[in-house]
Amino acid sequence: MTTFGVDGALVDAQGKLLYPVISWKCPRTAAVMETIGRFISPRQLQTLSGVGAFSFNTLYKLVWLKENHPRLLEQAHCWLFISSLINHRLTGEFTTDITMAGTSQLLDIHQRDFSPEILQATGLARRLFPRIVEAGAQIGTLQTDAARLLGLPAGVPVISAGHDTQFALFGAGAQQGEPVLSSGTWEILMVRSGQVDTSLLSQYPGSTCELDSQSGLYNPGMQWLASGVLEWVRKLLWTPETPWQTLIDEARAT
Known part of the structure; x- marks a missing residue:
């Protein structure tokens, strides 16, 4: 679990x-x-x-x-x-x-x-x-x-x-050095890597590094809010009742 x-x-x-x-x-x-x-x-x-x-x-x-x-x-x-x-x-x-x-x-x-x-x-x-x-x-x-x-x-x-993120990488079948973009509550871009220089990470807002599900590997990556931002945009430009499909159709037409 x-x-x-x-x-x-x-x-x-x-x-x-x-x-x-x-x-x-x-x-x-x-x-x-x-x-x-x-x-x-x-x-x-x-x-x-x-x-x-x-x-x-x-x-x-x-x-x-x-x-x-x-x-x-x-x-x-x-x-x-x-x-x-x-x-x-x-x-x-x-x-x-x-x-x-x-x-x-x-x-x-x-x-x-x-x-x-x-x-x-x-x-x-x-x-x-x-x-x-x-x-x-x-x-x-x-x-x-x-x-x-x-x-x-x-x-x-x-x-x-x-x-869950580590097992999403594993479940996606990602191999070492292969990046994965996970979309949901968060938009998380991570890679399975055999090494990482954590001293560089603080230069990049949103950066992080976690431990992979496989011993010896790291998961450096970037995190952004995903669905939370979409909800904010809908409230700002439409109404909370506006169907998501309306946003998708208008974005596609832009």
Whole structure:
């Protein structure tokens, strides 16, 4: 099962949420992004993590929680990304899929582990992040209660699959060095590459680099809003009720 990246929640030792998931659409973390230089320079942050400055980054969520609900971080057993929340319900295991961690702006992308420098600078504890598993690795097996709910046999292997974009690249059949344009909520242009110079990325707004589903590969790319911009254009020049086909026909005729 793949999910959208960055989002997750602090949980207790039973996997119960201590605070609701902060959606990537929530604007509360924008102020954290704008002031992240208090802790670490944005350029150094992207050089280490590969991930660009997007207000929904996991790092900003955790800094916001630390500043607004500090006791929750003290009480938390760990942080689980969305895919890991689901996998915990299936298996009882606490894990971090590597492709999800790669979206967080918390990773040292070249070391494939959470960055001591970023964690120390922002005052976040490494203990919050459970063991990292590679995409395609077995997490555990389907628990009896979950099996009964799903109508599946207990003991079925549960395999780690994390960030939807990485598996879209894989599913598209893209080979190393072959770019893929993914259109949806975001317009994402990414390539599967064996190397990347993350020190150059901060020069280009919208740039990012995540970890590929295949160990040893990177996914440098550019991100733009896609459907969100189209909705804005429709409201600006037409009406919210205007059929999309009208926009398509008029654009084609231009």
